[in-house]
Amino acid sequence: MSETLHAVSVEVNGKPRSAQVPARLSLVDWLREDLCLTGTHIGCEHGVCGACSVMLDGEPVRACLMYAVQAHGHSVTTVEGLARPDGSMSVLQDSFCETHGLQCGYCTPGMLIASQCLLNSNPTPTEEQIRDAIGGNLCRCTGYQQIVEAVQLAAERTRAK
């Protein structure tokens, strides 16, 4: 008795990807195991920690709370898709490096997704807005301080351009 497979076509980091997936395969598992995009991480599998955050059609969602089959016809951006076309770091990624906004790196992809989405819709966020935007992403290393500083720096640098 094997599981029914479903055809999915998803644009992932700008590239069309197709697959046959069992219904219960989560989006995060599909990205990690089948597409080998291991930058997105799993921390709880019940929608609390935010380590699995990806962009779905440009908005941050928890990839552990979606099945891969649901992404059919949509576009997904993972941390691997945040770099510039020439492969260099985005302003946000570079800002995280500048302020030491990460230590172990495990929550970092989710933090980048959540904060990039914030900056995409609000280029001048207050500290409160930044904290709210990453409020669904748990970090145990940084105490969030240097992450907030990274997002503030990225906002400033983007405005200055």
Add this chain to the structure above:
Amino acid sequence: MKAAPFEYARAASVAEVCELLRRHGDGAKLLAGGQSLVPMMAMRLVRPAWLIDINEIAALKFVSVEKDAVRTGACTRQCTIERDLALAARVPLLAQALAWVGHVQTRNRGTLGGSLAHADPCAELPLVAQVLGARMLLRSGSGTRTLEAERFFSGPMATSARSDECLEEIHWPAWSWRHTGSAFTEISVRHGDFAMVAAAAQIAIDGDGRCVRAAFGLGGAGGTPLAFPKIAARLVGTRLDDAAVNDAAHAAATETEPGSDLHASAEYRRHLAGVLAARALREARERARSR
């Protein structure tokens, strides 16, 4: 934490949903935003034979702002509601409540209908529905019916929807008075957590500052979200001074029989109910006065 295997169908229309529900009955569950259902499936607390995905049904995603009400499709995303200014002007309590719902990721997938159908007694949207007397339009293979919130929510995590019914649309009544104000407040341990207790209030006053209509309710204080129309009715005609507001809040809290859990005892919840109901009423009153 991988879900047990299930069959999956991505429905293209409400008719298709109804057909699938008719066919699979109790063996099927509807998948909307998944923010509540998918964790339960991951923990294998819920293991439907069939999951019917209603996320791609365009007919279920709409917001129609009308004169006396706002109609929303059941699969309208919470984030859509949050951002809709016209809706916020007509039914402000919805956007106010949504500020307390989970986190941004939750609201980007979570739907109005999903939250209502999940019927968590401490959830924000069911409380708003209860307080405003929202009406749920349910469709099945044999037709449609409309249930008022009071009849829709039947118990903790339970609604009166039949297993062959799909929640299609929600009708949120809007108040017509100019001086209408509303407020939503809750206490949770952390920001975005399940509320220990939540309170929602909406008040309309006339040009002289007298209350012409009031509605308020409590979440997390019983097996369903609770509204207190009789107590609210006693506020009509008053100037909503603090004493009257506090009495109403206290009376409501006294009626509740909250539960106990890891984070809050029944006694504490009942206390919070009184405090939050008063706060919501006062804040709604101030907003009404300032219009």
Add this chain to the structure above:
Amino acid sequence: MNVPENGPYRYIGAKRRAKEHPRFVSGRGRFVADIALPGMKHVALVASPHAAARIVSIDIKAALAAPGVLHVLTGEEFCASTDSLATGVDAPKVTRFALALGVVRYAGEWVAAVVADSRALAEDAAERIEVEYDPLPHVIDPEKALAPGAPLVHPAHGSNVLYRRKFVWGPVEEEFANAEHKIAFRAVWGRSATVPIETFGVAAQWDAGTGILDVWASIQMPKFPDQTARALRLPGNAVRVHHDVDVGGSYGVKRGIKHTVLVGYLAKRLGVAVRLIEDRLENLRGGDMQGPDRFFDMQLAFDGDGTIRAMKIRAVDDVGAYAGRSPFQLGKPVTAICGPYAIGAIEYEPTSVMTNKTPQEAVRGFGQSPTNFAIERAIDRVARHLGMDRIELRKRNFIRNDQFPYTIASGSTYDSGDYHAVLDETLAAIDYASLVRARDDARSSGRLAGIGIASCLEPSGGNSAFEVLMNPKNENTTWMDSCLVRVDLSGAITGVISNSSAGQGHESLVSTVLGEILERDPETIRVVRADSLTALPSNSPVGSRMAIMLGGAAAGAAKTIKETLVAIAAHNFECSPGDLEYRDGSVSLKGAPEKRLDWDQLVEIAHRKFHKLPAALEPGLQAKFVWGVPTGGALPTPEGRIQIYPCYAFEAHIVLVEIDPDTGKPAIRKYVCGHDCGVMINPDIVHGMTYGGIAHGIGAALYEKFSYTEDGQLASGTFMDYLIPSAMEVPAMAIVDHCTPSPLTTFGQKGSGEAGYLGAPAAIANAINDALDPLGASIDTLPISHLAIWKASAPRKGAP
């Protein structure tokens, strides 16, 4: 790159981006779940639902027949084929295996392991395993576990006490008899831990051709390869632990021994690569996630002027149903048992007791944070008793900056410090006077508000002498770390370390130190990790030791390289090393700088020009340095006096908390931490640790608890109930740096891996108590919930 001068150092202490960052921000970290081995199989676990029960039968037939299943393992096979894991204290009858044998001792204990083609299929099969249990009496409360007639968690051990001893250092009874004042109270530290976002995971592969078991794990554990090999009955050189696995946070907890022995056994037995990634349920309930669970009965004897004469600490810690290193978390605080205070007489009675709960594992600070919490609550209570200002009281009792090195009653010597200065700087930074006004204003507006102060030590250097202190049969006195430095034929520098890292920035640490000594740009220096077969000795990043030990080892190796380069030049210039000057990797004659050999030339000689190499030197350009911990190496005295950690960092926390009096909801309004860890090698990294430590402390103080029902069920077994603070709960924080260098280390650095966590719970508890003080209420139990605050603050008006 333009690097600013920084005191006497060029690179040390300067702002520098961590080397580790680029791979993590681009999603190219290599965590254990990212490692795919060909043909790899996956493990899911079956856990006991009972706190205590006899296993009557395990029916695995249906599971074996499930799709994709390769094997189902139970304790019967596993426990016969492997050895029990080590318990640190002397308790040979307390055995410990990854799978239960015959009995289960806690709800969540693993009873069977399924190996299948995917994790999902393994979970499907695990559901088909039928275990019949015969429940036994259980005990959840540690005081009940200590009482006569309590159900025994390990009957063969004879009692539930794993360890108990009363240490008496100094004239304790005399001081108590003569003191003008005494207080007594109980402080309770709820069971919590620093739960990382990445669960524990391990992958293993047995190569029958070479007889090597390869292991990749998300690990932070001393002697991990050794203990794995022992339990698997393999020689040490048959286990190859790969340290180049990124660890997604550990902060003490990822000990992973039982998982690794289980997976290693399966890999060898089945001849396939096997991987176990704990899901969050397995992790919280059955993994290494739970920490100290302790109450302290405190007694203090003091004079009217606030001088504390003596202190008695009776600490009872509930380690749960099994123990590895966890009882040692009662021993480590001996190294700073009087905190930063000159209290000359201490009685310390630690008891480690077993109950039918998930076993406790190591947590950041290794017991120091709970102890600091108890001591700081005591200090505040003394102040209250005397009507004395809490700052004044602390300053009166602080060890003074002219008293170092200062030997405390328990035998540890504090290396250096200036507690008065750090506290003063912190008070200035937070503008204490206006903080008091802010508190008082809040109180006038009807809110509850309190200022919390905590001053405490972070012992660092990881000389784990509590092992010998608590187990006379253990004579382990060696705690070292190592570094190998290679300069290759192209002149590029590589440092080789022998541990895995979980965000502490060891690559940055080592490259900075090597760059400093060799005067070469750290950006050009690569740091890689050896595996356990090619490694030099390391005791892992525990006990806040790596800045000291790894930093010291790297410096030692770099100095050797530098000496070698000077020796090569001396030989070629036919002079003595004293005539030469080393600068930026070149060596030249003093006074005749044109007579110079540059880096590339020296490297050439070392690697290729044997005829130009001094006879005493080996060919090539490499050096290894193994460094033993300073002040270590001794056994305890009969009274239990011993130097445990060599270096003592200090922190002073000041926090303003407001409480909504109607709901009991606390909010942290302001947070400043003064921190003195000697010389900081990388300030951003040190600050990051401190902020993160404070966040951990906020969790322990207000949100996190592993709660158990009477039935022994873990009630907070998911992230919906075990509440980790988010960016909305952790406030903006400020750190004030101070530097009293350590005389014992290469650059004067002290450790800072536990910074913030060691004082934050104490500070927050003290703030809440200050807020409740006008009501005459107090709370000495962590975590402090909204409910607890409300109960303590709301006058009871009768009605339920």
